[in-house]
Amino acid sequence: MRMLILGGSSEASALARLLAADARFKATLSLAGVTREPLPAPIPQRVGGFGGVAGLVAYLRAERVEALVDATHPFARQMSMNAVAASERTGVPLLQLLRPPWTSVEGDHWVPVADMHAAAAALGEAPRRVFLTVGRKELAPFLAQPQHRYVIRSVDPPPPELMPRDSLAIAARGPFALEDERRLLAEHEIEVLVTKNSGGGATAAKLRAARERELPVVMVERPVLPLAERAADPDAALAWLLRLHAGTPAQLRGV
């Protein structure tokens, strides 16, 4: 079965590993090309945008894709919208592989906000030391709140024009260990954490470290994604693909 995984999440990489070991599938992993050094994948990759819905439709047809898995990051809303539209136009079955969001537990002091502008505003007027883990492309709203001191962690360093003055950039890729997160918060005397509600285990330790220090967490809520069939983890996605494979007659699969 020829299939396309829209990647950019650890779940996409995990699904790619599962499929690489299964001769029933011929899968390609698609990356947007925003990370300078993406992790190597065990299946063929393609890199770069498709050119909107029309481009994705053309790709699905040209490559005779039989199943599409949208395993983009939960905040990659545009790509998820395009996947739904392209699936509707081509009839290629679509699955969203979407990890569950984080939920607060006792001892958390979360401030839920709808977007990055609201996150910057929620920091308030008084200067604070802020640990910012929202990705390097979404820093602009924080430039308007220069009274704070920011420690900014992202996979690639932010462009200098997006760095608030006196801020410190740390380029690092998860997973992050609890001990390291504790040390980071203590070393930089962090007073508040700002994060997207990405969910997943790789970057969750900062939430526990913040809870231990009774720090507030400004939590940017997820965008609303278009409805599609969903799986919460790579194993459930594989099960969906196996059902699809079993239900597709060989002649329709072109074999």
Ligand code: NAP
């Ligand atoms: P986005 O706003 O949803 O997408 C913007 C455009 O980037 C899409 O319209 C598409 O261009 C292209 N694109 C996105 N994902 C692609 C993929 N897997 N393969 C090929 N083209 C893709 O996405 P974003 O928020 O900028 O994120 C870009 C990538 O980084 C995604 O793959 C996402 O999984 C990953 N990522 C995002 C975040 C986040 O917080 N947003 C965090 C970690 C990783 P065309 O319209 O030209 O096809």
